[in-house]
Amino acid sequence: MFFYYCDLAWRSIRKTPMLSMLMVLAISIGIGITITTLNVYKTMSYNPAGERSEMINSVQLWSQGLDTWDEFSSNITYMDAMILRNNVELELKAATFRTGLALQSDNPKIEPVLNSVRVTDRDFFKIFSVPFLYGSYWDASVDLRPAYQVVISQKLNLRFFEGKNSVGKTVFLNRKPYQIVGVIEDWNPQPKYYDPLNGAFNEAEEIFIPFSLTPQEEFEVWGNTNGWRTEPMLTYNDRLVSEKIWIQFWTELNTVEQKQSYQEWLTRYVEQQRAIGRFTDTAKTIPELVQISDVAKWLEDNNVVHKDTKILVGLSLMFLSVCLVNILGLLLTKFLKRAPEVGVRRAIGASRRQIFSQYMVEVGMIGFIGGVIGLLWAWGSLTALHAYFEVDQSLTGLDASMWFITPLIAISTAVLAGVYPAWVVCRTKPSVYLKAQ
Amino acid sequence: MLHIKPILSSLMRSKSAPVLLLLQIILSVAIVANASFIINERLSLMQRDSGYAEDQILTFSVYNFDPAIDNAKQNQVDQQILRSLPNVIDASSSNMLPLSDSGWMDRYTDSPNEDIAKSTPGFAFYLGNEHLLNVMGAKLIAGRNFTADEINTNFSDSGMLAMVSQPLAKAFWGDESPLGKTVYQGDQAVTIIGVVEKLQGAWVDHENFEYSVIQNIDFGGYGSNKSYMVRALPEHTKGLEEAIRKAFHAENPNRVLDNFQTVAELRDRTYSNHRLMATVLSIMVVLLLLITALGLTGMVMFNIQRRTKQIGTRRALGARKRDIIQYFMVENYLICIVGGVIGGMLALVLGQQLMSLYSLPMVPVIYPIMSVIGLLVVTTFAVIVPAAKAANISPAMATRSV
Numbered sequence: 001m002f003f004y005y006c007d008l009a010w011r012s013i014r015k016t017p018m019l020s021m022l023m024v025l026a027i028s029i030g031i032g033i034t035i036t037t038l039n040v041y042k043t044m045s046y047n048p049a050g051e052r053s054e055m056i057n058s059v060q061l062w063s064q065g066l067d068t069w070d071e072f073s074s075n076i077t078y079m080d081a082m083i084l085r086n087n088v089e090l091e092l093k094a095a096t097f098r099t100g101l102a103l104q105s106d107n108p109k110i111e112p113v114l115n116s117v118r119v120t121d122r123d124f125f126k127i128f129s130v131p132f133l134y135g136s137y138w139d140a141s142v143d144l145r146p147a148y149q150v151v152i153s154q155k156l157n158l159r160f161f162e163g164k165n166s167v168g169k170t171v172f173l174n175r176k177p178y179q180i181v182g183v184i185e186d187w188n189p190q191p192k193y194y195d196p197l198n199g200a201f202n203e204a205e206e207i208f209i210p211f212s213l214t215p216q217e218e219f220e221v222w223g224n225t226n227g228w229r230t231e232p233m234l235t236y237n238d239r240l241v242s243e244k245i246w247i248q249f250w251t252e253l254n255t256v257e258q259k260q261s262y263q264e265w266l267t268r269y270v271e272q273q274r275a276i277g278r279f280t281d282t283a284k285t286i287p288e289l290v291q292i293s294d295v296a297k298w299l300e301d302n303n304v305v306h307k308d309t310k311i312l313v314g315l316s317l318m319f320l321s322v323c324l325v326n327i328l329g330l331l332l333t334k335f336l337k338r339a340p341e342v343g344v345r346r347a348i349g350a351s352r353r354q355i356f357s358q359y360m361v362e363v364g365m366i367g368f369i370g371g372v373i374g375l376l377w378a379w380g381s382l383t384a385l386h387a388y389f390e391v392d393q394s395l396t397g398l399d400a401s402m403w404f405i406t407p408l409i410a411i412s413t414a415v416l417a418g419v420y421p422a423w424v425v426c427r428t429k430p431s432v433y434l435k436a437q
Numbered sequence: 438m439l440h441i442k443p444i445l446s447s448l449m450r451s452k453s454a455p456v457l458l459l460l461q462i463i464l465s466v467a468i469v470a471n472a473s474f475i476i477n478e479r480l481s482l483m484q485r486d487s488g489y490a491e492d493q494i495l496t497f498s499v500y501n502f503d504p505a506i507d508n509a510k511q512n513q514v515d516q517q518i519l520r521s522l523p524n525v526i527d528a529s530s531s532n533m534l535p536l537s538d539s540g541w542m543d544r545y546t547d548s549p550n551e552d553i554a555k556s557t558p559g560f561a562f563y564l565g566n567e568h569l570l571n572v573m574g575a576k577l578i579a580g581r582n583f584t585a586d587e588i589n590t591n592f593s594d595s596g597m598l599a600m601v602s603q604p605l606a607k608a609f610w611g612d613e614s615p616l617g618k619t620v621y622q623g624d625q626a627v628t629i630i631g632v633v634e635k636l637q638g639a640w641v642d643h644e645n646f647e648y649s650v651i652q653n654i655d656f657g658g659y660g661s662n663k664s665y666m667v668r669a670l671p672e673h674t675k676g677l678e679e680a681i682r683k684a685f686h687a688e689n690p691n692r693v694l695d696n697f698q699t700v701a702e703l704r705d706r707t708y709s710n711h712r713l714m715a716t717v718l719s720i721m722v723v724l725l726l727l728i729t730a731l732g733l734t735g736m737v738m739f740n741i742q743r744r745t746k747q748i749g750t751r752r753a754l755g756a757r758k759r760d761i762i763q764y765f766m767v768e769n770y771l772i773c774i775v776g777g778v779i780g781g782m783l784a785l786v787l788g789q790q791l792m793s794l795y796s797l798p799m800v801p802v803i804y805p806i807m808s809v810i811g812l813l814v815v816t817t818f819a820v821i822v823p824a825a826k827a828a829n830i831s832p833a834m835a836t837r838s839v
Contacts, residue, residue, distance in 0.1 A: 022735050026728050102502035102693050114500045114693040174502045220662055230623030234593055307795045308714050315468060319721060322464045326732035329457040333739035389713045
């Protein structure tokens with residue numbers, strides 16, 4: 001029966017080509033726009049941590065002077081980072097920031113390039129489940145006693161060592177030799193949730209070096225440094241002992257109890273720092289002195305989803321509803337025009353249910369065609385976004401789920417629009433039309 | 438006469454079609470009003486004058502990775518190299534680049550005593566030498582620029598001078614002239630010596646975007662990563678990149694030169710989100726009007742078919758073609774105006790939602806009004822074509838089928 005209805009629907013669509021085209025056009029444009037904005041929204045709001053979202057936690061402290069800022073800052077000071085790093089109760093913990101260094105190898109043919117570099121602790125790789133191709137992260141002792149060791153990406157390994165296992169070999173960062181201890185597989189989480197502050201959709205760093213090297217190597221900070229008091233920043237040590245915030249701190253907390261006990265520990269720490277007169281702001285009190293954000297909250301707090309995108313999604317859904325009303329009107333028009341035909345069919349025995357389902361199949365078919373064309377529109381507009389507006393590649397790739405979501409939205413939109421007209425037409429009284437004949 | 442009464446009663450008899458039309462118009466007005474308001478907002482943001490000779494300033498970054506390089510000395514040498522290149526008007530080092538979306542922000546206080554000090558609004562904090570103003574192409578409207586012997590190399594040096602942008606001066610000192618005033622960074626005193634007409638900062642969406650300061654510190658001596666701005670005529674900026682690379686590498690090869698772009702390009706990049714939003718919304722508005730118009734045409738066409746008999750009868754009874762067209766137009770306008778009023782109110786409600794959710798400014802009433810007018814124009818075209826066709830129905834057509 002279904003295929004028979006499909007055949008009938010197709011005939012009916014072909015009988016009124018202009019009207020059908022109008023409907024398909026309306027629905028496809030509505031779908032095209034909605035899918036485009038939804039796709040961007042979806043990729044932006046994606047949580048790359050997945051199931052581990054709640055275990056991966058970032059730490060923020062209420063560590064400021066009077067009347068400074070109203071919300072927790074994403075970063076902490078070097079002094080605080082050092083104390084949090086030394087907390088033995090925590091199993092996994094990593095301080096991290098971004099810098100840039102010039103990379104060279106023994107291969108003289110390859111010109112030095114300035115690379116962005118992640119300065120961090122070994123636990124970073126465990127917390128964020130970074131996959132290794134060769135070797136592994138540096139030894140725990142390196143986090144205490146600095147050593148010139150480095151983890152590089154597969155891509156760099158390919159460029160400098162032709163993809164062979166390079167563990168034990170040396171690369172030069174700012175002309176200093178670093179020993180390679182590990183090569184990671186391609187790892188580029190989008191959004192870049194471990195550091196969305198410098199652009200949530202730029203590429204992951206390809207070089208990782210120990211945080212413990214920071215004081216002696218005086219790495220520049222590629223990222224925000226904020227401060228709430230006037231402090232001299234003449235030497236690197238001024239930065240290290242200042243109240244300037246520029247370091248992110250991550251830890252893994254697996255259970256609610258762990259989270260709670262860590263929260264208490266941190267609260268005591270902030271209280272203690274207040275007592276010695278470091279943090280003077282009193283806007284927040286116990287237990288609000290500390291914020292532990294899991295990945296979902298962290299992404300939300302850092303406004304990874306642009307508010308323009310949210311507005312666009314809202315407006316495009318409204319746009320889709322206009323299309324829906326539009327199609328509703330056109331369908332009503334079309335179906336009512338065929339009322340006499342329905343009257344005859346009813347008179348020779350077609351049930352209301354049959355008439356209704358026949359028309360719903362027709363509507364669904366229009367929705368499906370509209371959806372397919374809408375998907376093409378969406379693909380085209382995403383490509384255009386990437387080409388003309390330098391919107392990041394990761395945001396303009398059509399998400400695989402859209403192949404499923406698009407026809408679903410298209411057909412359900414059309415069906416929604418078609419219910420009323422189909423209902424009206426299946427209630428046609430045969431007698432009226434038979435008389436008119 | 439417009440015959441509103443018979444039109445109304447005929448509308449009331451078959452309600453579903455006009456109700457749908459009404460609904461569509463309500464939604465369209467709400468969307469179009471809000472979208473065009475956002476578009477207009479973004480366009481006016483983008484049209485602001487930055488105060489810079491945007492297409493004449495080539496910016497780039499240098500990273501000296503050889504630990505043996507003395508950054509302060511190298512900076513002096515590099516600036517000399519830049520200024521001696523052919524076609525270069527002037528060049529300077531800088532701590533931040535205008536309209537680049539990244540930079541420094543600071544504030545001054547009016548007293549060294551933290552307890553009683555009142556601080557200025559936050560401003561974009563440019564550090565540079567006596568060349569910087571000329572490189573920027575900014576206009577000094579009061580006071581003077583730094584002189585070569587006034588340039589400091591360190592934050593702890595004494596004799597700090599600053600030029601402030603006029604909007605900042607207005608915001609902090611009102612109508613009083615800021616010239617000669619002393620402000621403080623901690624306990625470091627800074628004397629204001631000049632006022633620059635316009636000097637935007639780095640973040641185009643920041644509320645203090647127009648507040649800027651240039652302080653007399655040659656920043657290129659700090660650290661190994663530094664930015665330079667070079668001014669040349671637009672026809673020369675392209676070729677300059679190659680010349681700079683060559684000259685810098687000849688001087689010392691242990692550096693990475695990167696990010697060559699003009700301030701005009703920086704501006705384009707930082708405004709790209711706004712441009713994108715304006716474009717997407719414009720496309721949406723056009724498509725929406727198109728769909729509404731097409732849907733309307735389709736529906737009117739159907740109505741006319743249904744009313745063929747009625748129209749023919751009216752024609753037979755002496756109605757002119759004009760009357761028939763008028764009938765459909767009035768019917769359409771009635772629906773449009775009712776829909777427009779409701780839609781306009783919905784637009785304001787929606788605007789309010791957007792305002793509270795995303796801290797957008799409130800939609801002014803003019804936008805819904807303009808949207809309704811726009812819609813009236815579009816529907817006129819959408820209705821007039823099928824209506825004219827209807828008017829051509831001959832009286833005979835109507836009577837024949839009976």
